[in-house]
Amino acid sequence: MIKSLLRQGEMAVLLAVALVILPLLLFLPPWLPMLVLSMLALRGALLHRQAVLPSLYLLLPLLLLAVGGLWLSLNTLVGREGGAALLILLLGFKSFESRQQRDWQVLLALGFFLAAMPLLFDQSPLAAVWLAISLLVLTWAMLILSGEMVEGSLRSAMQALALSLPLMLVLFVVMPRLPGPLWSMPHDQHVAGTGLSDSMEPGSISQLVQQQEPAFSVVFAGQAPAVSEMYWRIMIFDDFDGRRWQNVRGLSSETVQWQGGRLVSYSLTGKPSKSRLPLLEYTVTAPAGGVLEPGNLFKLARDGDELFRFQAQSLLAAHYRTVLSRADQDFYRHLPPGNPASRQLALQWRAQGGDGAGFVRAALQYFRLGGFSYTLQPPLLNSEDGIDQFMFSSRQGFCEHYASALAFMARAAGMPARIVTGYQGGQFNPVGQFWQVKSSDAHAWVEIWLAETGEWLRVDPTAAVAPDRVTQGVSQSIPAMQSQLPGLGRSMPSWLLRVQQNWQAAGFAWQQWVVGYDAGKQLNLYRWLGLGEQVDSGAVLRAVLIGGGLACLPLLLLWRRQCAQSPLQQGRDRLVQVLAAMGIMVVDSDGPLDILNKVRRLPEPDYRQLKALLKEYAAMRYRQPVPQQQARQWLRRVKAFRPGRQ
Amino acid sequence: MQSLSLAYRQLNTLILGKPRAIRLALACLIARGHLLIEDLPGVGKTTLAHGLAAVLGLHYQRVQFTSDLLPADILGVNIYQRETGSFRFHQGPVFSQLLLADEINRASPKVQSALLEAMEERQVSIDGESHPLPTPFFVIATQNPSEQLGTFPLPESQLDRFLMRISLGYPPPEAERALLLGQDRRTLLADISAGLTAADLLLLQNKAAALTVTPDLADYVLALLQATRQERSYLTGLSPRAGLALLAAARAWALLEGRDHVLPEDVKAVFPHVAGHRLGLSGDALGSLKKLLDHVAIP
Numbered sequence: 052m053i054k055s056l057l058r059q060g061e062m063a064v065l066l067a068v069a070l071v072i073l074p075l076l077l078f079l080p081p082w083l084p085m086l087v088l089s090m091l092a093l094r095g096a097l098l099h100r101q102a103v104l105p106s107l108y109l110l111l112p113l114l115l116l117a118v119g120g121l122w123l124s125l126n127t128l129v130g131r132e133g134g135a136a137l138l139i140l141l142l143g144f145k146s147f148e149s150r151q152q153r154d155w156q157v158l159l160a161l162g163f164f165l166a167a168m169p170l171l172f173d174q175s176p177l178a179a180v181w182l183a184i185s186l187l188v189l190t191w192a193m194l195i196l197s198g199e200m201v202e203g204s205l206r207s208a209m210q211a212l213a214l215s216l217p218l219m220l221v222l223f224v225v226m227p228r229l230p231g232p233l234w235s236m237p238h239d240q241h242v243a244g245t246g247l248s249d250s251m252e253p254g255s256i257s258q259l260v261q262q263q264e265p266a267f268s269v270v271f272a273g274q275a276p277a278v279s280e281m282y283w284r285i286m287i288f289d290d291f292d293g294r295r296w297q298n299v300r301g302l303s304s305e306t307v308q309w310q311g312g313r314l315v316s317y318s319l320t321g322k323p324s325k326s327r328l329p330l331l332e333y334t335v336t337a338p339a340g341g342v343l344e345p346g347n348l349f350k351l352a353r354d355g356d357e358l359f360r361f362q363a364q365s366l367l368a369a370h371y372r373t374v375l376s377r378a379d380q381d382f383y384r385h386l387p388p389g390n391p392a393s394r395q396l397a398l399q400w401r402a403q404g405g406d407g408a409g410f411v412r413a414a415l416q417y418f419r420l421g422g423f424s425y426t427l428q429p430p431l432l433n434s435e436d437g438i439d440q441f442m443f444s445s446r447q448g449f450c451e452h453y454a455s456a457l458a459f460m461a462r463a464a465g466m467p468a469r470i471v472t473g474y475q476g477g478q479f480n481p482v483g484q485f486w487q488v489k490s491s492d493a494h495a496w497v498e499i500w501l502a503e504t505g506e507w508l509r510v511d512p513t514a515a516v517a518p519d520r521v522t523q524g525v526s527q528s529i530p531a532m533q534s535q536l537p538g539l540g541r542s543m544p545s546w547l548l549r550v551q552q553n554w555q556a557a558g559f560a561w562q563q564w565v566v567g568y569d570a571g572k573q574l575n576l577y578r579w580l581g582l583g584e585q586v587d588s589g590a591v592l593r594a595v596l597i598g599g600g601l602a603c604l605p606l607l608l609l610w611r612r613q614c615a616q617s618p619l620q621q622g623r624d625r626l627v628q629v630l631a632a633m634g635i636m637v638v639d640s641d642g643p644l645d646i647l648n649k650v651r652r653l654p655e656p657d658y659r660q661l662k663a664l665l666k667e668y669a670a671m672r673y674r675q676p677v678p679q680q681q682a683r684q685w686l687r688r689v690k691a692f693r694p695g696r697q
Numbered sequence: 698m699q700s701l702s703l704a705y706r707q708l709n710t711l712i713l714g715k716p717r718a719i720r721l722a723l724a725c726l727i728a729r730g731h732l733l734i735e736d737l738p739g740v741g742k743t744t745l746a747h748g749l750a751a752v753l754g755l756h757y758q759r760v761q762f763t764s765d766l767l768p769a770d771i772l773g774v775n776i777y778q779r780e781t782g783s784f785r786f787h788q789g790p791v792f793s794q795l796l797l798a799d800e801i802n803r804a805s806p807k808v809q810s811a812l813l814e815a816m817e818e819r820q821v822s823i824d825g826e827s828h829p830l831p832t833p834f835f836v837i838a839t840q841n842p843s844e845q846l847g848t849f850p851l852p853e854s855q856l857d858r859f860l861m862r863i864s865l866g867y868p869p870p871e872a873e874r875a876l877l878l879g880q881d882r883r884t885l886l887a888d889i890s891a892g893l894t895a896a897d898l899l900l901l902q903n904k905a906a907a908l909t910v911t912p913d914l915a916d917y918v919l920a921l922l923q924a925t926r927q928e929r930s931y932l933t934g935l936s937p938r939a940g941l942a943l944l945a946a947a948r949a950w951a952l953l954e955g956r957d958h959v960l961p962e963d964v965k966a967v968f969p970h971v972a973g974h975r976l977g978l979s980g981d982a983l984g985s986l987k988k989l990l991d992h993v994a995i996p
Contacts, residue, residue, distance in 0.1 A: 639994030642961035672913045674958035 058098060060196030064155050065095045065146065067192035068162040071185045072139050078172040080124045083136050086117065090143035104147055114144050131171050138165060155196055162189050174358065176561045187212055218599075225595050227588035228570040249325075250297035251288055251472065251495065253432060253441075253451040266474060266493075267321025267329060268559050269486040276315055276331075276367050278476045279521045282496065282509065283329035283488065285473040287346040291462075293387040294437060296455060296470050305345040305373050309335060312369025320360040320562050326351040329473050329488075331365040332509070338363040346471075347371070360567045371507045375467060375500055383467030383500060386459065390438040393456075397463035407466055407501035411510055414457055418515040422446055423453075425517035450520070453512035454495040467500035471509075475521055482549075483556025618682040619672055622689040626664070633694055643669040657694050664689055701901060701953070703892040704752040711748040711885055712741050712865070714872025720953055721863050721970055722749060722837075726898070727905050728949035730860020730942065731816050731836040733801075735980050738841060740865045744882050746797040746837045753898055754891030755794035755833070762804035764847065768811035772821045773828070786828060791815050794831050794895060801838040802848040812836070813855045833898055842980055853977055860942055861967070862974040901952065908948040909958040916996040917961050918944055921968060924993045930985065931976045943971045961995045 069091045076084045097104060117140055118128070127133035142161050149155050166185040169178050191208040195201060267283075288296035312333070321328055328341070330349045337343035338361040341351040351359060375383070400413040429448040434440045438459045441452055454470045461468035475494035477486040496511040514521040564572075573588065582591070616624070626646070627637045635649050643665045650661050667685055671677045701723075708719045722745060725732045734742045743759070750757030760771060773789035790796060791812065798812060815821050816836050820829045838859065840851075856862075868876060879885075893901075918940055926934025935943075944959075946967040951959045969986040972978075978985065 638991070640991050642965070642995055644960055644962040669960055670958070673911050673960050674909055676911055676913075 059201060060192070060198070061098055061149070061155050062095060063192035063195040064159050064162070065091050065098070067185070067188040068142065068146070068158060068165070070188050071162050071166045071168075072142075074169040074173075074178070074181055075135060075139060078169070079132060079136050079139075082124070083121065084139065087139045087143035091146055094146040094149075104150065107148075110144060110147055114140075117144075135168050135171065138168070152196070159189065159193055159196065162192075174566045176557060179561070179565070221595055221599070222592075223568070224573070224576065225588065225591045227592060228568075228573055249286075250295050251451055251455070251470065252295040253429070253437075253448060253455055264490050265555065265558075266488050266490050267319055268555075268562070269317050269319045269331075269477065269488065270484070271486070272316040272318075275479070275486065276313075279514075280367050281474075281476050281486075282332045282471075282494075282511075283474040284332050284347055284349075284471055285324075285327050285329050286471070287348065288470040288472065289383065291386060291455075291459065293389055293435075296458070307347075308372040309333065309366055310370040310372060312366030314364060315367055316362070316364050318360060318362045320358060320559070320567060322357070323351050323359055326354050328359060328361070330363060331367070333369050333371055334363050334365045336364065346469075358562055358566055360562070360569075370504075371509075372505050373507065374505055380467050380500070380502075383469060384462050384465060386462045390436040390459065390463075392436070392439045393442050393460060394463040396442065397460040400460070401464040401466075406503055407499065407508070408503075410461070410464055410466065411499060411508065414460060415510070415512065415515040418453065418457075418512050423448075423516045425449060425513065425520060450495045450513040453516060454497050457497045457510060457512040461497065461499045466502070469498050471496055471498055475511075480552050480555050480559070482552045483559045485556070485559050487555055487559075618679065618686040619668060622664075622682075622686040623668065625686075625689050626661075626692075629692065629694065643672075654695070660692055664692065700892045700897060705953075707752050707889055707892065708745075708748050711882065711889065712745050713876050713879075714868040715741070715745075715865055718863050718865050719745070720950075721861060721967070724946060724949040724953055724967065725861045725863075726753070726833075726835055727901050727952060728860055728942075728945040729833070729902050729906075730946065731838070731858060733856070733859040733862040733974065734837060734839045734864065735842050735862055736839065736864045736866065737843065740867060741882075742837075742839045742865065743797060743799065744886070745865065746795065747886055748889065749837070750795040751886055751889040752892055753795075754894050755835070755898075756831070757795045757797070758790040758793035759797040759799060760790050761799045762801050762808070764803055764805060766804045766808050768808050771808060771812055772815065772823060775824055784824075786823065786826070788828070789821075791821060792828075792830060794833055795835045795837065798836055798838040800840060802840040802850055804849065806849050809849065809851060809855065813858045816858050833895060833902070853975070856974045857936075857938065859974065860946060861970040862980070863970050864980050905949045905952040906945070908951055908956075910944060910948070911958070913996065914959055914961065914964070915944075917993075918947075918964060920993050920996055921964065921972075921989075924989055925972065925976060928989065931978075933976070935972055935975055939972065939975050943968060946971050965990050 069088055072084050072087055072091075096102075118137070121133075121136050121140060122128060125133050125136060128137050138161075142158070142165065145154075145158055145161065149158055163186075166182055166189060169181060172178075187205075187208055190211055191205055194204045194208055194211075199207065286298060288298050290297055290299040315331065317331065319328065328349050328351065330338075330347065333347050334343065334349070338349065340359065340361055341349050344350050349363075396417075400417070401410050404410040404413045423446045426447050427449055429452060430445045432440050432445065432452075438456055441448060441456055458468045458470050472493070472495045474488050474492040475496070476492050477488040479485075480487050494513070496509060496513070498507045498509055500507050511521060570588075577591070630637050630646070630650065633653070635653075637646055637649060641649070647662060647665050650658055653661070664685070671682060671685065705719065705723060708723075709716055712719060722732055726749065734745070736742055746759070747757065749755070760766075769789065771789045771791050773787050773792065775784040776787050777783075778785045801809065801812070804812075815830065816834075819832075819834055820827050822828075840848075867873070921943070922935045922937075922940050925931055928934075943964065947959050947963040950967050951957075951963040954963065956963075968990060969983045972986055973980070973983050976986075
């Protein structure tokens, strides 16, 4: 029974560890977790058959082989992925080395450590749920390994976890926060972050449009602006080579003069892509944690792709005035040769409109009335003169096509122009009271510099073609697409929409209050608790720990009194310890005579002393119960017993 | 006490290499219990029963149980006396101090239950008349576990009447060698002189029943009982009556060990033999009880 109990415990450990590794399948090259899982399964089979474990001479080359394979597939053994991969590999091999109870305990401790590993890759509520399950199963395995009966063990494990929950919460609240999350690791090269791409060739954003995943979420302080006013800036493209727009020259500096506008405050939570996060236009001062780049773009101070949250203030509909030197103007006017028809049309618009504003009016008029349509599946523009082809023959496209065409026309007309990419619009989530912006809200628009006022004027040609795109979002503007695009635009049943909104709200709250619980939030909490402005987190932690300890003291005393052992029991335990040190294992089911039998081989003086002590013990417990006083005297004699001494 | 150890030594010269079985048998008798020996033919069951009767100075009878045996063949019968014109009770073999019921599972359930009732009541009722059995009164029953054809296995409720179940098994090689070279067992039996009288035995029984049992020891017995009730592989756990039987057997064992109090080791020594048949375990399955003993901590 003992043997089979132990085997149960070992099986439980294997099971728990396998469960812990499972989510890493999503984040590591799948062959690796698969390998480790099958190793654990093999170990379980060996355990079941009580078979002999492979020798060290076999394991060592295998380990080297596996680590070699790891190196080949990841090119590293450190960092987030390399480290995690190496650790689970070592865990798999450790299981083949586990023979004694102690080894299994080590394995279990490793499991507890590894349980936190998926958090390095994903900090969503689901990851937290998985972590909770992992901890439960690990605790359960610990109970089984320590000899607990299987029935009722799950309950005990839950109780143990529930008891530790308050401490966990308190520590979560008061633990001093590091400037960044613990898991801020060097960025892994082969993981491509999602988001807008570096360059723009009409077609590249259409792939983004079809993704419904959330890009970032926003909470406005007070009244939210109209959807058509929500232009989230991320990148600027300032160079065109005939097919492709890209950013070649970040302006080193710009002097901006803001005029007019309506102040809006908001807080935004999102995953940076290439350390960029969106800003509502136009933002006057840089939010904490990053810098404001020329072009009114936000760049984070440090690298990383973990969630970031910041507060910002924007001047909606402000005038964005800046001075462009002649060289800058030339740079923003540069065009490669080609597209003669469009150039001609541009000059025509310029002549018609007179000034810059007139040009813009003429251009928008052309887009509105020229038979253009908005579609996510435009024909390919494969001619040498792509802009000509779009302007005069195909006339179908989405934001990129229109932005690209308008920027080209402006430049052709001799006006500095650039393309801004980012997101436009967003959906309000009534459950969580926040705005969710999805990947499908990605957008591109044009800024034209008006020489008369020195102002960068935002012009959105897509709005002229498909006004719904900027007032109601992508899905509303392309009714013809609905049947072809699964998940996009198709009107959802209302209950599903509610479920989706609730899920998003839960995710948002999680990001806000758990993942985003930073030093600032902590300070706010302290302030709210009346602890003042300057709070030393470490001091609070110490106070909580010491105070909690003191508060538990009476409980401890009570507990001690309740389970105060009789002197006889204490003495027996003491003897067991002394004998264990001499290599004699006494178990709980051994009576005094059994113990005496086990010590028969000891040197005569020790044996004689032990015999006397045990005889007294047997008499006091099983012959004539004695007063405590006498039992304590016996206990003193037990404590005085030293093997090898008369 | 001296006469008791003399009896023990005599039995050991008679049954070679089985000191523990002999000690258990003695403890069973001292605890006023009946003994069930489950074993193959020819390993010395009858000799042991005979020997016990001889050293304890008891009147001994043996009945070979067969399927056509009738209750009257054991209990006795009222026979009409022509001379006096009345019925006179002729005692059956059960009216002895030590009855060896050989192959008890071969008899019909009717006979079995008649005997087991007599064992429990220690009297026989025939035609409304009670006839008390002699004191002390022991039954040593044997059965062959491997031959089941044409037998009536004893139900568990009736197995409960036996305090202990032991098996002798083959003797160790040394002992068997001595057995082959030594004298005929029958001759040896004839030489045994009774070291004890029936009165001595009664005294010993009373002495055993008076041995000290402390609350700590009762707790241990309780823990064992609980463990049998929690263990899933047993159909039922041990009953409170089984607990009392366990304690009685442990007391007798302690007396044989020459102690005036009972230690957990005494309980452990008799536990597999007291609990095995009550839990419906076959004689080979006692290993699980030994493991249970290893698992239950002494409080």
